[in-house]
Amino acid sequence: MSGGAPPASPAMSDQPPIPPYLEDLNPEQQAAVLHAGRSLLILAGAGSGKTRVITTKIAYLVRERGMDPRSILAVTFTNRAAREMADRARLIDHRAEGAMLRTFHSFGAWFLRRNGSLGGLGSGFVIYDDDDSAALLGTIMENASKAELRVMAHNIARAKDYFLTPESPDLDLIDYQREFRTIYRRYEERLRQIGNVDFGDLIKKPVEILRSTPEAARRFHDRFRVIMVDEYQDANIAQFELLKELCGSETYVCVVGDDDQSIYRFRGAEVKNILEFPDRFSGTDIIRLVRNYRSTAAILRAASSVVGHNRDRLGKELQSERGEGKRPVLAFLPNQDEEVSFCAELIGASRASPPCPYSDWAILYRTNAQSLGFETEFLRRRIPYRVVGTLKFYEREEIKDALALLSFLVNPRDEVAFRRVVNKPARGVGPATVDRIVAEAFTDGPDSPPPAGEAAGDLAAAARRLLPGLSAKARGGIAAFLAVMDQARSLLEKQPPPPAPPDAADHPPADHRPTDKNPLKKGLRAGEGLSVCVVSLVEDAGLAEYHYSHDEVSGNQRINNLQELANAASLYPASVPGLLEFLEHIELDRSLEEETGEGPQDRVTLITYHNTKGLEFRRVIMTGLEQGVFPREDKEWEDLEEERRLFYVGATRAMDELYLTSCAVRRMYGRTKAMDPSLFLNEIDPSVLRVLGAPPYGPFPLNRASASVRPPRAYGYPLTPPAGKKGLFSSDGRWQVGCRIFHDDYGYGGVVAIEESDEGPVIRACFDTGKKLSFLSLHQSSRITKIEDDL
DNA sequence: TAGTTTTAAGTTTTT
DNA sequence: CTTAAAACTA
Numbered sequence: 001m002s003g004g005a006p007p008a009s010p011a012m013s014d015q016p017p018i019p020p021y022l023e024d025l026n027p028e029q030q031a032a033v034l035h036a037g038r039s040l041l042i043l044a045g046a047g048s049g050k051t052r053v054i055t056t057k058i059a060y061l062v063r064e065r066g067m068d069p070r071s072i073l074a075v076t077f078t079n080r081a082a083r084e085m086a087d088r089a090r091l092i093d094h095r096a097e098g099a100m101l102r103t104f105h106s107f108g109a110w111f112l113r114r115n116g117s118l119g120g121l122g123s124g125f126v127i128y129d130d131d132d133s134a135a136l137l138g139t140i141m142e143n144a145s146k147a148e149l150r151v152m153a154h155n156i157a158r159a160k161d162y163f164l165t166p167e168s169p170d171l172d173l174i175d176y177q178r179e180f181r182t183i184y185r186r187y188e189e190r191l192r193q194i195g196n197v198d199f200g201d202l203i204k205k206p207v208e209i210l211r212s213t214p215e216a217a218r219r220f221h222d223r224f225r226v227i228m229v230d231e232y233q234d235a236n237i238a239q240f241e242l243l244k245e246l247c248g249s250e251t252y253v254c255v256v257g258d259d260d261q262s263i264y265r266f267r268g269a270e271v272k273n274i275l276e277f278p279d280r281f282s283g284t285d286i287i288r289l290v291r292n293y294r295s296t297a298a299i300l301r302a303a304s305s306v307v308g309h310n311r312d313r314l315g316k317e318l319q320s321e322r323g324e325g326k327r328p329v330l331a332f333l334p335n336q337d338e339e340v341s342f343c344a345e346l347i348g349a350s351r352a353s354p355p356c357p358y359s360d361w362a363i364l365y366r367t368n369a370q371s372l373g374f375e376t377e378f379l380r381r382r383i384p385y386r387v388v389g390t391l392k393f394y395e396r397e398e399i400k401d402a403l404a405l406l407s408f409l410v411n412p413r414d415e416v417a418f419r420r421v422v423n424k425p426a427r428g429v430g431p432a433t434v435d436r437i438v439a440e441a442f443t444d445g446p447d448s449p450p451p452a453g454e455a456a457g458d459l460a461a462a463a464r465r466l467l468p469g470l471s472a473k474a475r476g477g478i479a480a481f482l483a484v485m486d487q488a489r490s491l492l493e494k495q496p497p498p499p500a501p502p503d504a505a506d507h508p509p510a511d512h513r514p515t516d517k518n519p520l521k522k523g524l525r526a527g528e529g530l531s532v533c534v535v536s537l538v539e540d541a542g543l544a545e546y547h548y549s550h551d552e553v554s555g556n557q558r559i560n561n562l563q564e565l566a567n568a569a570s571l572y573p574a575s576v577p578g579l580l581e582f583l584e585h586i587e588l589d590r591s592l593e594e595e596t597g598e599g600p601q602d603r604v605t606l607i608t609y610h611n612t613k614g615l616e617f618r619r620v621i622m623t624g625l626e627q628g629v630f631p632r633e634d635k636e637w638e639d640l641e642e643e644r645r646l647f648y649v650g651a652t653r654a655m656d657e658l659y660l661t662s663c664a665v666r667r668m669y670g671r672t673k674a675m676d677p678s679l680f681l682n683e684i685d686p687s688v689l690r691v692l693g694a695p696p697y698g699p700f701p702l703n704r705a706s707a708s709v710r711p712p713r714a715y716g717y718p719l720t721p722p723a724g725k726k727g728l729f730s731s732d733g734r735w736q737v738g739c740r741i742f743h744d745d746y747g748y749g750g751v752v753a754i755e756e757s758d759e760g761p762v763i764r765a766c767f768d769t770g771k772k773l774s775f776l777s778l779h780q781s782s783r784i785t786k787i788e789d790d791l
Numbered sequence: 792t793a794g795t796t797t798t799a800a801g802t803t804t805t806t
Numbered sequence: 807c808t809t810a811a812a813a814c815t816a
Binding site: 145146147369667668669670671 | 807810811
């Protein structure tokens, strides 16, 4: 680098000399870091080092400009990005730790905990997810099917994305039906009475509060002098409004985005936000980052040619700084099993000579369901993998039940939680009783404002009031339920008064009694902190016993899941704030923490295209490039353009090698369906690809020459036992005692005995999990595979 | 009414 | 093929 002054704005003339950690940046990046005008829009292509610019800028402001880190707010869209940004900024200067780095939603929750009262919200609110919203709508739309409720919940969520209230004229754009407005209004009303918020409220309510309370706005403008937004192209209208309200006249705002990477339009993201940013924030400077440090030129060419077919884009050409590189490989495969095998073979082959770590590989797919095939096959082949994505863990019945108990504990107005758990396990409390309690709790009429403090809508209090008038059965059940809640609450409240920070809980609560009191309790272990409360609640409410006795096999798993939830809770203090923090964390970040230690760290990544944003891998396989899968359905115009951007995002994750796979036939809904190659494949100049195989109907139109390349060999592995091995063979010669097998459900095992019967050989197998299974050789289930012994 | 069996439906993508 | 919702039985 020349060492000359970077192109900075005139105001920067009194700059100190360039610190060493800036010297590695290219001139545009440096300019972005040093920029100090009014507001800055960074148009940053994939792999152009935008995260680096933001983190460096944070460190620079703290270190060179003497800025108080607490006055810096950086907003991202995913928790992963927030964490990574914090880590990287801290590496440059530890003081950057003091900056606030959060997702939009987590920031909204943080704001509302402190300022919610300005909008009629207590600090003890719980965040409703889409399922909870649908459940609440169920109390409004008496006889609607689950599907209808979900559609309605979705529409309301979208209305909030667009910052539309039930009164907004534009509401018709979401759903033109007359009832929508009414239901949305009633939903808001009920949510307000209950005192909880949904996802959309985490953005929308702060905006409303900042607008209606200038003092609050001023406080924020005083505190946050610098605001940065990453992945700005994914901001929706409501988030844009929030950004505007957070910026005072003195606030420096810097947003970073790439219009080609906007992939959340379906969730209300508006590319307009980028295009119109300079109009909305006067004095905006624009810096473009087009040098790509991640991918080879060959990969960028393939990625660009697809997104280049989009009409609505600013248009830019990324310059690779990494040389030409290998041509991406496009493989046409017969079906999805071959696709899975192809991936496994590629990965296997890369482990030869200079072995390539598993973690260099990522397999991308369009829908989460597609991970299944890879998982089973990789398990079988012992290829270590990790699945990135939202965890189904929190969708599980037992977990949701436990969370509902906890939610009700902190907010006794939570009707959704109450309805879910008051009679589970059965306590003889029927719907009629529940309805009476709810009515009693919320009778104060629709337009009387909820009195502060004294619980209007307190369902526990209402239940207690009604107790004498209930039938004996219901009375007993309600009393038991209330007693459980009371006991759990006492665990939270009579904690030692010294404010115990999460990690300074050096005196674990005295009594962890695993099994004492009740012999039926199936040993849920309480650890530290909040887990004591979780375990107590789950056991006393009878949930543990309920699931345990329900069914030996799956019951055990459910107990394990509950145990895992309790373990997670042990990181939080056993107090009401601790519980709120725990619930909020679960609601807002459902990706599980990287479990450290367990299993190998070197693993292949299985991930949806959407989830890859911000990540990079040396080798990427983009799967399912078929019409209907990717792009999904027959999308048109904007929708199709969004799918192209998604392709672009996926392809630009690859540093060194890129593979594309397309199947001729795919199983869907259990039926086999013939597939056409993805439209995107036609949009890539064939000369930039190396093509293996051919699509089902005639040659690949754009590359007849390469199409003649011999198709990949049949992948798979031996199904016959290695010759010359001793052992007891079945009469049909397919099995021998001692041979290893794999079952999709039970895992690895071995054949322990072979008997002959009228219907042929009977194979008796024992699995490593302890499960035993017998089956006829003749009727070998497709779930069972014989595998070669590792000798 | 609770728990079971039968039938229908369905798959984006995420905070 | 899996999962959720309606239908049915004890």
